[in-house]
């Protein structure tokens with residue numbers, strides 16, 4: 644007998660630009676580690692889906708209000724999110740790091756942020772981390788919706804630094820985005836796929852089974868290598 648939801652097209656929310664996890668290629672197609680993993684898992688587990696690039700915070704809110712079935716967006720697995728969402732097995736280890744302008748030689752540590760502005764992205768772990776040390780180091784937070792807007796604010800010199808996920812900032816720096824990293828990564832949560840608690844359990848089961856299959860087949864490693872090179 645056919646599975647009850649076999650004909651369903653799942654709606655999956657994602658970030659707009661969070662390379663190398665999701666971004667548009669030259670043809671406007673959404674690509675990246677998250678997009679390729681989802682595509683391969685859907686093929687392996689035989690389900691249909693549609694991706695909605697809403698932005699990170701908007702995607703998480705859309706999930707909470709039931710407007711999307713799932714979110715894959717370099718979303719860190721945290722205790723707070725586990726209260727609201729059902730998170731998959733981790734698929735990539737991450738953490739928060741500080742980025743500063745490439746030609747800035749005066750910021751070497753959090754102490755140097757004193758009296759300055761720091762760009763953060765609403766609804767992210769980077770925001771939470773910056774907020775948690777803002778009073779101690781005496782800086783002010785400037786919130787943005789997109790990672791690219793944060794980077795621009797640092798490049799124009801309005802903010803002296805930003806906090807974003809290490810693999811994303813490192814990828815950007817390697818692509819000459821005008822920033823550099825001068826501090827160590829803070830310990831952070833691994834990325835997971837999210838559905839609402841008590842909803843779309845079959846989708847979560849398929850994601851986890853598909854992910855395990857991709858790890859066994861070597862396709863998981865191939866996808867990471869495609870975006871991160873050999874040491875990905």
Ligand code: GLN
Pocket residue numbers: 658661699716717718719720737764766767768769808
């Ligand atoms: N990993 C971070 C978080 O979950 C940022 C995700 C993102 O900006 N797409 O908060």
